Amino acid sequence: MDEITMGEFYADSRKENIMVIVYRSRRSKKPLALIEIERAETETCNFIINYVKVDTTVQGQRIGSGMITRLTDRITCKLYRQKEFEICLEAVKTRTNFYKNKGYKQYAQETYSPGWGILVPMKRNVGKEYCREQKSQEEEKGKSTNGN
Numbered sequence: 001m002d003e004i005t006m007g008e009f010y011a012d013s014r015k016e017n018i019m020v021i022v023y024r025s026r027r028s029k030k031p032l033a034l035i036e037i038e039r040a041e042t043e044t045c046n047f048i049i050n051y052v053k054v055d056t057t058v059q060g061q062r063i064g065s066g067m068i069t070r071l072t073d074r075i076t077c078k079l080y081r082q083k084e085f086e087i088c089l090e091a092v093k094t095r096t097n098f099y100k101n102k103g104y105k106q107y108a109q110e111t112y113s114p115g116w117g118i119l120v121p122m123k124r125n126v127g128k129e130y131c132r133e134q135k136s137q138e139e140e141k142g143k144s145t146n147g148n
Helices: 006-013 063-079 091-102 128-145
Strands: 017-022 031-039 049-052 087-091 111-113 117-128
Touching: 031 063, 049 063, 063 087, 063 117, 087 091, 091 117
Parallel strands: 049 087
Antiparallel strands: 017 031, 031 049, 087 117, 111 117
16 A cells, blocks of 8 residues: 555545545554545536555455445435435556446546556446345345344
8 A cells, every 4th residue: 555655645535525434454553445535526426436445465355345335335325315426436447347346337438547557437326226225135134144
């Protein structure tokens, strides 16, 4: 997690429309993953995920996936209960399948960015139906763990 320092993320998190979520190791308190999201209200998107980073030592353990799911849950089910909205991001070409599995779809032409390579603009429409699906999945989990 060294391309951008934690200090830079802290500075961003103090800006009015930006939220930074950090996942830390319980033992060492070392940051292992983070997401930076910005409230945008553009013609295309309501929120833009600016940056997702998972430390290479914990990649493949579903930490990034879990953070994106929880972030979507929090925005959708807590902040925007009755409103549909879109979350956008530019995925590095090699990570597009990860985001497709999370319900994101390409909505514009790919672009090239020095240092990042080919970026694919992706977005996901979410809203109150998403909250209902999440609630029913949680209820099903509860039934299976209670032996019902």
